[in-house]
Amino acid sequence: MAEDRVTQAVAVARELLEADGPDAVSMRAIADRMGMRAPSLYKHVPDKATLEVHLIAAALAELGQALRTDRGDLTSLAGAYRAWATAHPHLYTLATAQPLPRDRLPEGLEDEAAAPLLAACGGDQDRARAAWAGAHGLVSLELADRFPPDADLDAAWGAFVAAFSG
Amino acid sequence: MAEDRVTQAVAVARELLEADGPDAVSMRAIADRMGMRAPSLYKHVPDKATLEVHLIAAALAELGQALRTDRGDLTSLAGAYRAWATAHPHLYTLATAQPLPRDRLPEGLEDEAAAPLLAACGGDQDRARAAWAGAHGLVSLELADRFPPDADLDAAWGAFVAAFSG
DNA sequence: GTCTATACCCGGATAGAC
DNA sequence: GTCTATCCGGGTATAGAC
Numbered sequence: 051m052a053e054d055r056v057t058q059a060v061a062v063a064r065e066l067l068e069a070d071g072p073d074a075v076s077m078r079a080i081a082d083r084m085g086m087r088a089p090s091l092y093k094h095v096p097d098k099a100t101l102e103v104h105l106i107a108a109a110l111a112e113l114g115q116a117l118r119t120d121r122g123d124l125t126s127l128a129g130a131y132r133a134w135a136t137a138h139p140h141l142y143t144l145a146t147a148q149p150l151p152r153d154r155l156p157e158g159l160e161d162e163a164a165a166p167l168l169a170a171c172g173g174d175q176d177r178a179r180a181a182w183a184g185a186h187g188l189v190s191l192e193l194a195d196r197f198p199p200d201a202d203l204d205a206a207w208g209a210f211v212a213a214f215s216g
Numbered sequence: 217m218a219e220d221r222v223t224q225a226v227a228v229a230r231e232l233l234e235a236d237g238p239d240a241v242s243m244r245a246i247a248d249r250m251g252m253r254a255p256s257l258y259k260h261v262p263d264k265a266t267l268e269v270h271l272i273a274a275a276l277a278e279l280g281q282a283l284r285t286d287r288g289d290l291t292s293l294a295g296a297y298r299a300w301a302t303a304h305p306h307l308y309t310l311a312t313a314q315p316l317p318r319d320r321l322p323e324g325l326e327d328e329a330a331a332p333l334l335a336a337c338g339g340d341q342d343r344a345r346a347a348w349a350g351a352h353g354l355v356s357l358e359l360a361d362r363f364p365p366d367a368d369l370d371a372a373w374g375a376f377v378a379a380f381s382g
Numbered sequence: 383g384t385c386t387a388t389a390c391c392c393g394g395a396t397a398g399a400c
Numbered sequence: 401g402t403c404t405a406t407c408c409g410g411g412t413a414t415a416g417a418c
Contacts (some may be wrong), residue, residue, distance in 0.1 A: 073277065076411065090384050092413070135299060147313075149361040180354070180368060180376035184346065187353025195315040198326065210346035213379045243394065254395075264394070350405050 055094035058084060060104040066142045067105065075101075077134065102144065103154045109138070109145035110155070116161030124170050125211050128185055135189040136138050143193060146186060177214075221260035224250060226270040233271065235308045241267075267318045268310065275304070275311035276321070280329035290336050291377050294351055298373065301355040309359060312352060343380075350376050 056116040062083045066074045077098055081091040096100060120126040135142040164178070169187075171178040175200060188207060191197055197206075228249045232240045245266055247257040261267060282300040286292040301308040316326060330344070333351075337344040354373060357363055363372075 073410090077413080078411080086383085087385065088412085089386085089414075093383055100410070105308060128346030146357070146362060147360050174375070176371035177379070178376040179363065179372040180350065180379060183353030183357055183372065183376065184350040184379075185353070187351070188346070188356060190356060191312070191349055191352060194313055196312060197345065202342060205342035206349065208347040209340070209342040210349065211342070213346060213350075213382075216379075216382050238394090242392085244392095253403065254394085255404085258395070259401055266413090 055080075055084075056100075056104075057094050059091065059138070060108075062100055063101045064141070065103055068138060071140050072144065088105065099151075100213070103106065103151050105141065106128070106145045106151065107155050107159060109141045109171065110159050111146070112165045113142070114165070117163070121172040122166060122170060122179070124214055127167055127170055128207060131185045132189055132192075135193065139193045181214050187203050222266075222328075222370060225257065226274070229267045230271055230274070230307070234304060236304050238310065244340050263371045265317075268316055269317050271307065271313045272317065273321055273325060275307045275330045276325050279308070279311070280325070280331070283329070283332040288332060290347070290381055293330075293333055293336055294373060294377050298355055298358075301359065305359045308355065312356070333337065347380050350380065369375075 059080055060177065063075050066079055066083070077091055078088045078095045080101070081088040113131070113134050117127055120130045139175050152213065164182070165184055168175065168178040171181060188203070188210060192203055197203065225246055228246050232245055232249070243257055244254045246267070247254040250257065279297070279300050282296045283293055286338050316325065316378045330348070332343065334344040337347060348373055354376060356371070358369055363369065
């Protein structure tokens with residue numbers, strides 16, 4: 051089908067992103083790995099933004115799936131969130147450090163990713179957003195290597211979960 | 217003194233950063249605003265990284281100052297944190313989205329910025345880091361315009377403070 | 383559907399004249 | 401201490417031949 055090459059381009063873009071970060075994801079590099087020159091890639095993919103939308107959608111879907119797989123309590127949700135994010139740091143950052151392209155994302159994807167945490171918060175949206183922000187803050191500071199060198203991240207996560215459990 | 221031009225370059229870099237974001241901060245643009253060409257700027261400043269270190273130091277100092285000015289309880293600290301960050305979004309992001317250049321920062325600066333929150337957490341480092349992460353998560357998601365359009369951020373901050381107060 | 387060539391940007395930083 | 405000229409690199413994307 052016509053989308054085969056798009057799928058392949060997204061897969062290659064993801065490999066580059068996960069391996070070497072956002073600066074490594076260029077249309078030239080993607081094309082190279084597909085065995086063609088950059089201009090040829092434009093016969094299959096309209097632009098780079100389209101590839102990023104696909105990557106963001108994949109990130110949301112996989113993170114949501116990871117959260118739906120576990121027990122559903124805040125402790126295990128926090129663990130699943132941190133585990134997925136640290137396993138896919140650049141993908142996580144891509145999906146959280148900029149506005150979502152909501153009009154180009156599959157309908158309901160954002161809500162599905164948020165559902166497990168919302169459920170764990172008894173349907174309280176504000177509390178769920180605060181808890182999400184807490185997990186996101188911990189993850190993003192960890193990914194950015196921004197905590198002091200001596201910080202005990204496991205203990206910080208424990209304190210976070212304790213605050214939202216009490 | 218010899219540092220005058222460095223100070224001026226830092227000030228100009230900050231103006232550019234705060235006005236138009238990180239992509240607007242180039243050695244060419246800084247030099248232009250100082251009435252010279254980029255190569256001349258290198259007679260006063262060794263490289264761009266040096267300017268960024270100064271900006272990060274300024275951000276930490278000012279944010280710390282903002283936190284030291286208020287009542288010291290978690291509610292007012294959260295308000296001060298959010299207020300400073302949203303007033304200086306690009307500076308805040310510069311100072312939090314990458315590892316700190318600790319070896320080039322004034323001694324004690326990081327600890328001074330963290331002190332008010334640590335005090336509000338009764339000296340519990342892990343709890344203080346979790347609380348910091350919560351505030352950072354809320355701020356960074358707000359600055360990135362990453363919350364759903366209908367999200368009530370004030371309420372989310374309220375839920376965050378409530379979780380860490382209870 | 384691929385290619386080469388190119389257009390158009392941008393960046394940090396250096397050499398060497400004055 | 402300023403300049404011009406330049407080096408190096410990068411990027412997205414298009415035109416037009418084949």
